[in-house]
Amino acid sequence: MNRVSTLFLKIAVILIGLPVLALCIFLVPEIATFAVELFPNIPFLNVLVFIYMYVTAIPFYVALYQALKLLSYIDKNKAFSELSVMTLKKIKYCAMTISSLYVVGMPFFYFMAELDDAPGIIVIGLVIIFASMVIAVFAAVLQRLLKNAIDIKSENDLTV
Numbered sequence: 001m002n003r004v005s006t007l008f009l010k011i012a013v014i015l016i017g018l019p020v021l022a023l024c025i026f027l028v029p030e031i032a033t034f035a036v037e038l039f040p041n042i043p044f045l046n047v048l049v050f051i052y053m054y055v056t057a058i059p060f061y062v063a064l065y066q067a068l069k070l071l072s073y074i075d076k077n078k079a080f081s082e083l084s085v086m087t088l089k090k091i092k093y094c095a096m097t098i099s100s101l102y103v104v105g106m107p108f109f110y111f112m113a114e115l116d117d118a119p120g121i122i123v124i125g126l127v128i129i130f131a132s133m134v135i136a137v138f139a140a141v142l143q144r145l146l147k148n149a150i151d152i153k154s155e156n157d158l159t160v
Contacts, residue, residue, distance in 0.1 A: 002075070003075060006072075006074050006075050010071050013064055013071070014064075016064065017061065020057060020061075024054065024057050028049070028050060028053045029050075031049055032046040032053075034116075035112065038116060039115075055101065056098060056101045056102065056105075059095075059101075060098060062090070062094050063091050063098075066087045067091065070084060070088070082150070085146050085147050088142050088143040088146065091135070092136050092140050095132045095133070095136035095139060096132070096133075098128070099128075099129050099133050102128050102129045102132070103129055105125070106125050106126075106129075110122060
């Protein structure tokens with residue numbers, strides 16, 4: 001039963017990564033073209049948009065890889081180990097990085113929304129920031145709980 005659950009979760013993690021990959025391939029060039037149309041005076045804006053969007057995708061995929069590693073630790077009955085704690089720590093840092101990058105990019109989103117009269121751009125940015133922070137807090141709580149469980153387990157092993 002345990003392997004079926006983790007297999008389902010591994011498939012879900014991969015399926016989460018596919019739409020983001022499709023967005024990076026198909027939507028980012030459109031966003032870059034749109035930004036150049038809105039701000040024709042800024043040289044190399046399309047390159048900056050490409051760099052920004054792809055740099056924000058890197059921690060996302062690192063976090064997905066760490067989630068797959070965590071699921072493999074669960075499969076190998078190493079869920080209560082320091083490896084799992086370190087994996088959760090990396091997921092937390094990736095989520096905080098994504099949130100920070102989007103906070104830095106929000107002024108640009110604001111100017112794009114003002115020029116195009118599309119407030120949805122700002123909402124999308126805020127949703128990404130909020131979701132990343134929720135994931136970071138959740139990973140931090142899980143990391144602390146797992147660390148406490150490992151400490152209690154090691155104390156119990158020493159007393160026996």
